[in-house]
Amino acid sequence: MRPEEGTIQSRARAIEAVLGLLTDQPVIICNGFPSREAFKLADRPTHFYMIGSMGVAPAIGLGVALAKPDKKVIVLDGDGNVLMGMGTLATVGALKPKNFIHVVLDNEVYGSTGNQPTLSRVVRLDQVAKAAGYVRVERVREREDLVYELKDMLGKDGPSFLLVKVTEQAEDVDRVPLEPIEITHRFKKAIE
Amino acid sequence: MIESDDFVGTLQGIGFNFFTGVPDSILGGIIATLMEQRLYTPAVREDEAVAMAAGAYMAGKVPAVLMQNSGLGTSLNTLISLNLIYQQPCLLLISWRGFQGKDAPEHLVMGQTMTQLLDTVRIPHRTLSEPTAVDDLNWVAQTFMKEHIPVALLIKKGIVKGIQP
Numbered sequence: 001m002r003p004e005e006g007t008i009q010s011r012a013r014a015i016e017a018v019l020g021l022l023t024d025q026p027v028i029i030c031n032g033f034p035s036r037e038a039f040k041l042a043d044r045p046t047h048f049y050m051i052g053s054m055g056v057a058p059a060i061g062l063g064v065a066l067a068k069p070d071k072k073v074i075v076l077d078g079d080g081n082v083l084m085g086m087g088t089l090a091t092v093g094a095l096k097p098k099n100f101i102h103v104v105l106d107n108e109v110y111g112s113t114g115n116q117p118t119l120s121r122v123v124r125l126d127q128v129a130k131a132a133g134y135v136r137v138e139r140v141r142e143r144e145d146l147v148y149e150l151k152d153m154l155g156k157d158g159p160s161f162l163l164v165k166v167t168e169q170a171e172d173v174d175r176v177p178l179e180p181i182e183i184t185h186r187f188k189k190a191i192e
Numbered sequence: 193m194i195e196s197d198d199f200v201g202t203l204q205g206i207g208f209n210f211f212t213g214v215p216d217s218i219l220g221g222i223i224a225t226l227m228e229q230r231l232y233t234p235a236v237r238e239d240e241a242v243a244m245a246a247g248a249y250m251a252g253k254v255p256a257v258l259m260q261n262s263g264l265g266t267s268l269n270t271l272i273s274l275n276l277i278y279q280q281p282c283l284l285l286i287s288w289r290g291f292q293g294k295d296a297p298e299h300l301v302m303g304q305t306m307t308q309l310l311d312t313v314r315i316p317h318r319t320l321s322e323p324t325a326v327d328d329l330n331w332v333a334q335t336f337m338k339e340h341i342p343v344a345l346l347i348k349k350g351i352v353k354g355i356q357p
Contacts, residue, residue, distance in 0.1 A: 052273025056243035063247020066233060087236035180278040188250045
């Protein structure tokens with residue numbers, strides 16, 4: 001495809017496009033605005049919304065993927081989160097779960113704490129994922145490219161890594177109104 | 193001394209079927225047994241390991257995480273802001289480095305304060321001993337099922353057989 005061409009979109013529009021391609025797959029969504037925006041756009045019992053433990057979304061997803069090899073597991077992550085738990089790229093790359101798709105919404109800032117810059121402006125996270133051993137790695141900006149690449153990844157063996165460059169724009173969204181325990185029970189039941 | 197094979201077999205008998213962690217010499221025998229039986233998924237950090245356990249639990253597994261007590265420090269935020277508040281139980285098999293001040297300097301503070309740290313964050317814990325091993329493991333299983341939170345079993349040097357004969 002065309003790496004990093006086209007019009008950059010907001011994170012919420014990117015999340016909307018991702019969720020639009022999914023049905024009943026388990027989705028782990030990182031803490032901060034991504035979880036809040038995903039909840040507002042399309043809440044499903046197969047969504048696991050994180051509120052803390054920044055950096056471990058792919059580790060949670062990996063646990064699900066290893067235990068449920070017949071389900072494609074999607075992780076919606078952020079650039080700051082990946083940088084915090086970068087070791088997990090190595091764990092995924094080494095274990096190579098075929099059913100693991102890591103979507104990183106990269107706005108190059110810590111958007112939930114005041115837009116302080118992250119290192120993803122200078123460090124290519126897609127190249128890190130490639131070097132770590134992810135089988136499919138793509139980097140996109142435009143919605144059309146995001147849809148094309150994610151559809152492809154959903155139909156093929158991974159682990160896959162899709163880096164989506166997005167703007168700093170955040171939606172006016174509340175916190176996820178579900179209790180953490182309720183999120184666990186609902187998710188556990190939905191992916192049985 | 194408890195044989196690693198027996199220890200792993202008992203854990204499996206209770207129902208544990210997902211094992212991850214980061215190695216420690218005290219846990220070397222247990223990890224070697226788990227690896228031989230292809231039951232072990234190695235993690236690179238202890239916070240990653242407890243998060244993997246959380247995912248595996250929600251996907252129907254009964255998880256155990258092995259770590260040195262230094263890893264308790266590394267995984268503390270994930271344990272309290274994921275596993276505890278979301279009620280995702282796992283068994284923490286934690287080696288007690290620095291027990292009674294007899295260890296390398298880096299282990300001394302954690303060795304001395306680990307049980308207080310576990311009490312402070314309200315993670316139930318018990319120390320494994322050979323004469324009470326059956327009780328200890330039954331306690332682990334009961335607490336795990338009742339509380340739905342991480343439960344720690346502390347393992348001192350020389351209780352479970354290591355990799356050296």
